Amino acid sequence: MDPAVAWQEQAGPFAAGGDPSLGLLASAARLGIPMAPFPFAAAGHVIHRGRGSLAAVYAARDRSHPSYEWAEDHHAPHFAGVPGADRRYHALLRRFRQQTAPLTGTTLATACQRAPGRQ
Numbered sequence: 001m002d003p004a005v006a007w008q009e010q011a012g013p014f015a016a017g018g019d020p021s022l023g024l025l026a027s028a029a030r031l032g033i034p035m036a037p038f039p040f041a042a043a044g045h046v047i048h049r050g051r052g053s054l055a056a057v058y059a060a061r062d063r064s065h066p067s068y069e070w071a072e073d074h075h076a077p078h079f080a081g082v083p084g085a086d087r088r089y090h091a092l093l094r095r096f097r098q099q100t101a102p103l104t105g106t107t108l109a110t111a112c113q114r115a116p117g118r119q
Contacts, residue, residue, distance in 0.1 A: 036112075047085040050078040 028035065051074060057065045058075040065071070079085035097103075099111040 047082050047089065048080050049089055050080060051075055052077070 054067060054071040055075040055077070057068055058071040062068055077086070077089075079089065096111070099114070100107040
């Protein structure tokens with residue numbers, strides 16, 4: 001989804017807990033906002049890493065965050081319990097960094113616009 005569209009009010013609000021995924025996807029579908037895969041992931045699929053927000057809260061030591069105590073013991077990624085997903089995640093991250101380093105809006109946009117299979 002075009003980031004310029006995703007952050008517009010009509011695309012849908014974030015849920016009270018800060019998770020935009022389900023509401024944002026439903027709203028985008030309702031509005032007819034087109035979705036496109038990331039080319040660097042076109043040859044496979046993406047497994048939800050999980051707990052990224054909790055990891056950020058824990059790493060920042062943000063004790064004022066309402067989920068900080070939960071984050072202390074639940075910040076490690078779970079990869080939806082899929083065996084080997086952690087290794088595939090790290091390989092995907094290496095490919096992503098190769099295509100976007102240094103990560104800027106421009107390098108990310110360029111990587112996202114590449115046709116699958118082209119480098």
